[in-house]
Amino acid sequence: MNTAVSDPLATEQHPELSALQTGHPDFADLYAEHSQAIYYLALRLLSDPHRAEDATHDVFLRAFRSYDRFRGDSSPRTWLYRIAINHCRNLQQSWNQRHLVTNADDAIWESTPSQADSPLRALESKELGQRIQKTLDALPDEYRLLLLLIADQELTYQQIAALTDQSPDAVRGKLHRARKAFAVHFQQFS
Amino acid sequence: MKKHELKSQQQKQETEQQAAQQASHTQAELEFASVEELLRHDARQNLVPPQVSDRLEQSLKDTPIPPPLPWWKRILGP
Numbered sequence A: 001m002n003t004a005v006s007d008p009l010a011t012e013q014h015p016e017l018s019a020l021q022t023g024h025p026d027f028a029d030l031y032a033e034h035s036q037a038i039y040y041l042a043l044r045l046l047s048d049p050h051r052a053e054d055a056t057h058d059v060f061l062r063a064f065r066s067y068d069r070f071r072g073d074s075s076p077r078t079w080l081y082r083i084a085i086n087h088c089r090n091l092q093q094s095w096n097q098r099h100l101v102t103n104a105d106d107a108i109w110e111s112t113p114s115q116a117d118s119p120l121r122a123l124e125s126k127e128l129g130q131r132i133q134k135t136l137d138a139l140p141d142e143y144r145l146l147l148l149l150i151a152d153q154e155l156t157y158q159q160i161a162a163l164t165d166q167s168p169d170a171v172r173g174k175l176h177r178a179r180k181a182f183a184v185h186f187q188q189f190s
Numbered sequence B: 001m002k003k004h005e006l007k008s009q010q011q012k013q014e015t016e017q018q019a020a021q022q023a024s025h026t027q028a029e030l031e032f033a034s035v036e037e038l039l040r041h042d043a044r045q046n047l048v049p050p051q052v053s054d055r056l057e058q059s060l061k062d063t064p065i066p067p068p069l070p071w072w073k074r075i076l077g078p
Helices: A015-019 A025-046 A049-065 A076-098 A106-111 A127-137 A141-150 A157-163 A168-188 B002-028 B035-045 B050-061 B071-076
Strands: A120-123 B029-032
Touching (some): A025 A076, A025 A127, A025 B035, A025 B050, A076 A141, A120 A127, A120 A168, A120 B035, A127 B035, A141 A168, A141 B035, A157 A168
């Protein structure tokens, strides 16, 4: 089970975000608390900082429009993630129609010696972000999404399962393969 | 004697240089115990650009605040 831990990227590092004037005071707090997580998800799903900015803007605008309908059945974080995932999927579909992407095959990772349990080493540099992006881009969409969600310490396996419409056990199994696939590709792109 | 001193000084310099190179290499190398840890590090390097909140604020100004839902819709859903 993943323990919920407060997000180190929340408000205190972004004092300017709390200045957002919305007429809905709670909404400014919502933005300050969750915008970093939504932006990072969009950045790594869409592989483009400008599109990630647009997506973050659009996700929060949608959230604002339906804020009164948010009944608190899920946490605000998962509610926003759901909007973000759907939004990014829509964008990717239209994007992929023009830029066909072939996903790598599970068999390649299975036949490669396991490196999932070894530590990942990298030199601190501007290229590290590009290397991470390349690695994520080489994975099937589902693996990429699961890894990005599990990296958020505020989410539990149950919440990830609900967000991706599958059981927590299925999430655990796929994450095991996703970590292995990531390690293999990360090594290749060194 | 002098030759010996020069040689040992040169050796010392070389050792120091190697140590410095090694130190800078170790400092720059990062190690992550898991993919999650690596991604969290990456997230900290990619903060939301401040212009997003500016744009959002502008868009929200143009968006009327939706009227609150009646209590029965809040309970039963829209």
